[in-house]
Amino acid sequence: MTTASIQQLLSKMTLQEKIAQLIQLAGPFFKGSNQQGEITGPMAEMPITDEHVLNAGSVLGVSGAAEVISIQKKHLEENRLGIPLLFMADIIHGYKTIFPVPLAIGCSWDLELAQKSAEAAAREAAVSGVHVTFAPMVDLVRDPRWGRVMESTGEDPYLNSCFAQAFVKGFQSTDLSNNPDAVAACVKHFAAYGAVEAGRDYNTVDMSERQLRESYLPAYKAALDAGCEMVMTAFNTVDGIPATGNKELMRSLLREEWGFDGVLISDWGAVKELIPHGVAEDEKEAAKKALLAGVDIEMMTECYVQHLEELIEEGSIKLELLDEAVLRILALKEKLGLFDNPYRSADVEKEKEITGHPDHRRTAREIAAKSCVLLKNENQVLPLKKEQQLALVGPFADSQDLLGPWAGVGDQKEAVSLKEAFEHTSSSFLTAKGCGIQDGTLEQMNEAINAASQADVIIAALGESSSMSGEANNRTNIQLPKVQLEFLKKLAALNKPIITVLFNGRPLDLSGVAEFSDAILEAWYPGSEGGNAVADLLFGHVNPSGKLSxxxxxxxxxxxxxxxxxxxxxxxxxxxxxxxYVSDYMDAPNSPLFPFGYGLSYTAFSYQNLELSTEILDEKSVIEASITVTNTGKEAGEEIVQFYIRDISGETVRPMKELKDFKRISLSPGESAEVQFTITEDQLRYHHQDLSFSSDNGAFELFIGKNSQEVLSRTFTLTKKGGQY
Incomplete structure (x- = not known):
């Protein structure tokens, strides 16, 4: 179907049919759904008629080829103009094969593997009938109390932008229209959802526009530059206005300034939530403000279908605005080829073959190993040795709760536990639970202490259950639960080496863990192959290379x-x-326990001879910075070399360091490599007080090193004609 054909289709649609294209409903509303008849709770109270469902534009949360085909078939039999449905779902870090959570993937600093994981997720989702995934989530995060930090790739605008593009390319491929294994991506949550006050979901965000543009917007823009087809609004306010009704944010910035002409969808219920936010008196005003702001699809509330017709008839909303929204939705359906093949890639037989494919599991194992971060390794207690008698204890010793939140249709029963992996790796280990996640019994504790007392080395597998992380799972206490800390303290009394493996979805307060652990491996929620990946690292089959994001x-x-x-x-x-009288704490240091970019290896790397090709930069030249990195240890390893810059004096205050680039290198023992980075004038630009984006003449400091704190530095000067560029 061509653009002209879509325009012709639009001309045949009634006003009610156009409005219905803008609603998204969950699967149970539709004929052909295997959940039909199960509409309960808030869904049952929605004033949605059969006619609304018959003309609805998209479906939420349905997957599985058989059900998608069934719903689509029934829908097309009854829809007057034969307009197919769009099927959308949360495919965040895997569909059937579950990869590590995005925060963990961020710690891999491996863009190729991140893209490969999204390609595999898209392949499994597409054959199961999904057309659009609500990913990537690129919200910059600085508060680990927020449950959704696991869904982001971290605290840095540049790194987040790199991963945003990698995920979009993986989901959509280079040719969404002609690749049946691809799905459309929807970047979220626009904008600045990661800055919610107090780390509390759905809460207020209030910041300057300069800070918004400087830190929080770059990753969304990077996703759109990579061709991302959709954007989802955030629940939070931006400059005092909820994002879903924020005309300045959505129309002026997203559509006009950035030129985005794809589909904008609300988050679940966000249009109606303009009422409790206090910017809409009722559903009618909420519908008006959302459409004026440019929201094309209303997810799981009924403000549009109940009130847009009246708003248009009374002249409060122009018909042209509705037509624009409908055209964007139809254009996406056309790009996905749904008018020619409404079932697209959904295939019941191929679904059995592709979902959970061994190749996908192998990728999951590789990226999980690269996503784990070795935080501590005193006296080189890791890697483990074959002759050692081991005790594998703790609530995650034999747990398959390794998938984390938003695990698609992944089955915990198919996840490889740490115990299962040990059974294929070590011939000499004892195992016991010791305690649960939040509680335990004296019998459990004693059994584990007995097992640990017989061991040369103790592996304590601790962490948060997946229900303690993710949406709405915010915590003010980000330590491990008390029972686990007590258990670890009792293990420490045995005076044996303790290796703590952490499974969790956020950076933790490791008080009560760090002091009792000889080694700490942060495994996050590592996915379907988590146990195997962690065992690969513990036994030295893979050398840790992850760095904290x-x-x-x-x-x-x-x-x-x-x-x-x-x-x-x-x-x-x-x-x-x-x-x-300085800016510090009386009872703690200013610096974190483990900084951004930090991560250990089983080998060691030295950094020497930081050199610059010149110390003067202008708008037409570049500076080549080089540094020699040497593997000074006894094992081959990978190192992520990180490049930061600081603007020493700007019109506005500049960050102490800003990541500008990074490179992964592999070195054998004793091998050295010269790593080069290029400095250009455009890397030095920032948003000034008037929000212009330019650089300033003056001194800059560059840093290259193994993390954001351990660096070598040199200074250089920017000298442009005319000052600002």
Whole structure:
């Protein structure tokens, strides 16, 4: 179907049919759904008629080829103009094969593997009938109390932007129209949802526009630059106005300034939530404000179908605005080929073959191993040795709760537990639970202590259940639950080496963990192959290479703590600072326990000879920065070399460091490599007080190193003609 054909189709649609294209309903509303008849709770109270369902534009949360085909078939039999449905679902970090949560994938710093994981997820979702995934989530995060940090790739705008593009390319491929294995991506949550106050979901966001543009918007823009087809609105306010009704944000910035002409969808219920937010008196006003803001699809509320007709007839909404929204939805359906093949890639037999495919499981295992971060390894207790008697204890010793939230249709029963992986790796280990996630019995504790007392090395598998992370699962106490801390303390009394493996969805306050652990491996929620990946690392079959994409606080009182912070007028440690009247804490350091970019290896890397090709930069030249990295250990390993810049004096205060690039290198023992980075004028630009985007003449400092704190540095000067560029 051509653009002209879509325009012709639009001309045949009644006003009611156009409006219905803008609603998205869950599967149970539709004929052909295997959940039909199960409409309960809030869904049952929605004033949705059979006619609304008959003309609805999209379906939420349905997957599985058989059900998608059934719903689509019934719909097309009764829809007057034969307009197919769009099927959308949350395919966040895998469909059937579950990959590590996005925060973990961020710690891999491996864009190729991230793209490969999205390709596999898209392939499984597409054959199961899904057309659109609500991913990637690119919200920048600085507060680990927020449950949804697991869904982001971390605290840095540049790294998040890189992953945003990798995920979009993986989901959509280079040719969405002609690739049956691709699905359309929907970047979310626009905008700045990661900055919710107090780390509490659905809460207020209030920041300057400069900070919004500087830190929070780049990753959304990167996703759109990669061709992302859809955008989802955020639940939060932006400049005092909820995003879903924010005309300045959605019309002026997203559509006009950025030129986005794809589909904009609300998050679940967000249009109606304009009422409790206090910017709409009733559903009619909510519908008006959402459409004026440019929201094309209303997810799971009925404001549009109940009130748009009246709003158009009375002249409050122009018909042209409705037509624009409908055309965008029809255009996406056409791009996906649904008018020619409404079932697209849904195939019951191929679904059995492709979902959970061994190749996908192998990719899941590889990226899970690269996503784990070795935080501590005193006295080189890792990797484990074959001759050691091991005790594998803790609530995650034999748990398959490794998939995390938003695990598609992944089955925990198909996840490889740590115990199962040990059974294929070690011939000499004892195992016991010790305690549950939140509670335990004396019998469990004693059994585990007995097993640990017989071991040379103790592996304590601890963490958060998947229900303690994700949407609405926010915590003020981000330590491990008390019973697990007590258990670890009792294990420490045995005076044996303890390796703590953490399974969780956020950076934790590791008080009570760090002091009792000789080694700490952060495994996050590692997915379907999690047990195998962790065992690969523990036994040295894979050398850890992950680096944190989000800082770990010393305790929750530091939050938010992040590497790219501003300096103050009274910085701690300044040469002329007074002893007491500086910006610090009385009871904790300013710096995090483990900073952004941090991660250990079983080998060691030294950084030497940081050189610049010149110390003067202008708008037409570049500076080549080079550094020699040497593997000084006894094992081959991969290192992620990180490149940061600081603008020493700007019109507005600039961050202490900003990540500008990174490179992954592989070195054998004793091998050295010269790593080069290119500095250009455009890397030095930022948003000034008037929001213009330019660079300033003056001094800059560059840093290259193994993390955001351990770096070598040199200075250079930008000298442009005319000052600002």
């Amino acid at each position: 989000m800082s770990f606080p010393v305790n929750v009182g530091q939050v938010p703590v992040y590497y790219n912070h501003f300096n103050t007028g009274r910085p701690k440690g300044a040469p002329d600072a007074q002893e007491h």
